[in-house]
Amino acid sequence: MKEININTPLTLDKVKNLKAGDRVYITGTLYTARDAAHKRLVESIKEGKELPFDVKNSIIYYVGPSPSKPGEVIGSAGPTTSYRMDDYTKDLLNLGLKGMIGKGKRSEDVVKSIVKNKAVYFAAIGGAAALISKSIKSSEIIAYDDLATEAIRKLYVKDFPAIVVVDSEGNNLYNIEVQKYKK
Amino acid sequence: MRKIRVEEITKEVSKMCIKANCDLSEDVLKQIESFKENEKSPIGKDILEKILLNADIASEKQVPICQDTGMAVFFVEIGDRVNIKGNIKKAINEGVRQGYKDGFLRKSVVKDPLIRDNTKDNTPAIIHYDFVEGDKITIHFAPKGFGSENMGKLKMLKPSDGIDGVKDFVLDTVNKAGPNACPPLVVGVGIGGTMEKACLLAKKALFRDLNSYNEKKHIKDLEHELLLKINDLGIGPQGLGGRTTALKVNVETFPTHIAGLPVAVNLNCHVARHLTVEI
Numbered sequence: 001m002k003e004i005n006i007n008t009p010l011t012l013d014k015v016k017n018l019k020a021g022d023r024v025y026i027t028g029t030l031y032t033a034r035d036a037a038h039k040r041l042v043e044s045i046k047e048g049k050e051l052p053f054d055v056k057n058s059i060i061y062y063v064g065p066s067p068s069k070p071g072e073v074i075g076s077a078g079p080t081t082s083y084r085m086d087d088y089t090k091d092l093l094n095l096g097l098k099g100m101i102g103k104g105k106r107s108e109d110v111v112k113s114i115v116k117n118k119a120v121y122f123a124a125i126g127g128a129a130a131l132i133s134k135s136i137k138s139s140e141i142i143a144y145d146d147l148a149t150e151a152i153r154k155l156y157v158k159d160f161p162a163i164v165v166v167d168s169e170g171n172n173l174y175n176i177e178v179q180k181y182k183k
Numbered sequence: 184m185r186k187i188r189v190e191e192i193t194k195e196v197s198k199m200c201i202k203a204n205c206d207l208s209e210d211v212l213k214q215i216e217s218f219k220e221n222e223k224s225p226i227g228k229d230i231l232e233k234i235l236l237n238a239d240i241a242s243e244k245q246v247p248i249c250q251d252t253g254m255a256v257f258f259v260e261i262g263d264r265v266n267i268k269g270n271i272k273k274a275i276n277e278g279v280r281q282g283y284k285d286g287f288l289r290k291s292v293v294k295d296p297l298i299r300d301n302t303k304d305n306t307p308a309i310i311h312y313d314f315v316e317g318d319k320i321t322i323h324f325a326p327k328g329f330g331s332e333n334m335g336k337l338k339m340l341k342p343s344d345g346i347d348g349v350k351d352f353v354l355d356t357v358n359k360a361g362p363n364a365c366p367p368l369v370v371g372v373g374i375g376g377t378m379e380k381a382c383l384l385a386k387k388a389l390f391r392d393l394n395s396y397n398e399k400k401h402i403k404d405l406e407h408e409l410l411l412k413i414n415d416l417g418i419g420p421q422g423l424g425g426r427t428t429a430l431k432v433n434v435e436t437f438p439t440h441i442a443g444l445p446v447a448v449n450l451n452c453h454v455a456r457h458l459t460v461e462i
Contacts, residue, residue: 064291066287068287069246075287075289080330103363123421126330128236130237130240133246148301163226177419179417
């Protein structure tokens with residue numbers, strides 16, 4: 001399995017280099033958004049309003065962190081299940097979103113849109129939230145403050161660990177690996 | 184009659200919320216450890232190692248193992264020689280309120296399922312009461328994350344579907360959940376009763392220690408067989424392939440109607456938090 005360090009912004013040349021099964025360490029900016037924030041983002045797109053961050057070449061991390069203890073950057077912050085964002089994802093990919101970090105399956109429609117827009121879907125380890133938090137170096141709420149844990153945060157991460165699950169050609173690691181161990 | 188003040192219940196519940204969310208219990212840790220040794224998938228093995236490392240970090244720093252600190256679910260057994268001074272439901276909810284605030288745990292509850300405004304204190308808790316003999320109150324607590332909760336299912340089978348119908352339904356539920364419920368899973372199965380009773384049994388099964396078995400031999404055998412069959416699905420840790428899809432299957436049963444065979448499957452992720460306190 002290849003190990004790749006990537007820096008944001010996630011431009012097309014970097015995306016094309018990533019293959020399902022690659023282990024990546026991401027350094028740079030991630031934006032957090034889960035259910036409620038996605039609903040608002042897509043409503044804004046439909047109404048022609050400006051979004052709270054530039055989606056082009058960015059990575060969205062599906063997470064709702066726990067509150068940070070005094071002196072800590074953030075609380076525990078592992079990925080949430082991605083399929084709940086599927087209904088909103090195409091609109092964001094069409095605007096140039098290049099990466100998503102979550103866990104679990106995506107719909108066929110989303111996978112098609114990932115291929116069409118040359119993007120990538122990463123999985124982080126669900127439930128390894130205290131470990132993942134160590135790679136988050138700063139966190140700032142930039143939109144939808146009223147949504148509390150579901151607000152959009154701009155994170156700066158260093159060597160954030162993830163694995164490529166769906167690459168820009170549509171290869172899907174979930175399908176590939178499970179077949180090997182099925183009896 | 185033994186008098187128990189509700190303030191005492193609130194204090195215990197508050198402590199339980201924090202402990203259950205930060206310290207993964209020994210039975211779960213040991214099970215992950217033992218499956219890790221036999222995991223053939225390199226990705227799977229690496230994930231199990233990271234899961235154990237994460238549990239260490241969470242316990243040492245007293246931060247949540249998983250950011251989804253769940254909806255607070257309780258099974259409360261009240262002894263018949265206990266005199267509770269005050270309102271136990273209010274006392275438990277107050278304990279949740281305090282514990283989730285003091286422990287920096289995530290508040291994940293919305294007031295109305297459709298309007299979806301956060302209650303901001305993780306209440307209300309889901310509380311099930313039972314009345315038993317004795318002069319104690321036993322509180323069983325599990326913070327239930329919804330990545331796994333969302334993948335649960337209920338099916339009203341026909342009596343003629345029998346044990347094979349039950350097995351097929353459990354396997355199908357786990358297979359469809361795939362990576363979504365954060366495997367390796369703990370699988371709770373409830374068989375019998377009515378529609379809602381089967382669901383309650385499945386939930387109760389998730390509160391059992393991973394070293395425990397159902398006392399009825401045919402159900403114990405079913406737990407064992409289902410675990411083997413689930414691990415033959417190849418889903419593996421986080422659904423990225425491997426032999427560790429479930430850590431344990433716990434099955435609970437109850438008498439049912441001549442016309443029915445209700446089966447419920449309640450899934451738990453590898454952060455299978457559960458804690459019991461006696462007052």
